[in-house]
Amino acid sequence: MTTKLILAGCGNMGFAMLSGWIGSGKLATSECLVVEPNAELRARAAKLGVTVTESAEAIGPDAHPDIVVLAVKPQVIRDVTAAYRRFGDGTTTFVSVAAGTTVATFTEILGSRTPVLRCMPNTPASIGKGMMVTFASPHVSESAKATIGDLLSASGAVASIDDEAQMDAVTAVSGSGPAYIFHFIECLTSAAKTAGLPEDTAKLLAMQTVYGAACLAAESGEDPATLRKQVTSPNGTTAAALDILMGENRLEKLIAEAVEAARKRSIELAK
Structure with a gap:
């Protein structure tokens, strides 16, 4: 069967997507070629049944x-992209998961008529x-x-902008x-240990609480603010904790600062 998709790079994210495509049946192994210079990562991809090669050449x-x-x-996106220049300016669509790298960068390398689709996945894929x-x-x-x-839906939810x-x-x-x-789970685990819980119990409580709360938020149909209020009894234990987290908008401000720092870094990576 003719190769329909070339996957350039099969590290953690590339392998996660590839596993989803193959495992879901959305892509046949015979339709995919993986290009990966690292021998260990190449071998891992080959175990899925796809054809692998060391370089675009x-x-x-x-x-x-x-x-x-x-x-x-x-x-390394510029150097890697240049190796596929012969597929540019045609019907081949290029999909990039490189943070901060703009469409203009790809068309500069591949040709102005090249179809380019940027994708930002995350590790739960x-x-x-x-x-x-x-x-x-x-x-x-x-x-x-x-x-x-x-193809992307095999790895989770998909949205477009x-x-x-x-x-x-x-x-x-x-x-x-x-x-x-993940860092919040680390912090909650540490706080649980400080409060006197054994390490294994602290880890379980922190992990399952975050997991369960996320599932409830996703499946209940209620907005997070409503769910928060449902948990919070007046003058109760949750209210005491939220006085710390929400007092002077502490957590909101901290998260906003963190997101803004990441956004600025993404812009810097494009330069």
Whole structure:
């Protein structure tokens, strides 16, 4: 079968997406070629049944992929993209998961008529619970958008935006966001231990509380503010804790500062 998709880079994010595509049946192993210079990562991808190669130069001259997914770090995106220049200015749609790298950067390298779709996924994609946000350049066809959206849905929820400038905010919220939640779990675990709970119990309580609260927020149909109020009895224990977190908008301000720092860094990475 003809190669429909080339995956350039099969690190943690690339492998997570690939696993979702293959595992869900949205992409046949014979339709995908993985290009990965790292031997260990290549071997991991090969276990899924896909064809793997070390470099773009090894791709056959008859290859005409529908999609090239660039799943590499922003620091190397220009060099990696240049290796696929022969697929530019045609019908091949390029999908990038590199934070901060603009459509203009890709068209500068690949040609002005190249269809480019930016995607910001996050690490929960590795278990099918990710958040993928996309922005498509004008040259991306509706059929390509639909195909790529279907592939991405194997890794979680998919949303699209019409203003590319918003991708920096997307990166700061959902792209980097899991790290904020992981740190909150760390902090809640530490506080539980300080309050006298054994380490294993502290970890379980912190983890399950965050997980359960997120599931309830997602499935209840209520907005988070309403759910918070439902938990908070007047002058009760939760109210005492929220006086600390919400007093002078402490947590709100801290989260806003964190998101803004990430957004600015995303902009810097594009330069």
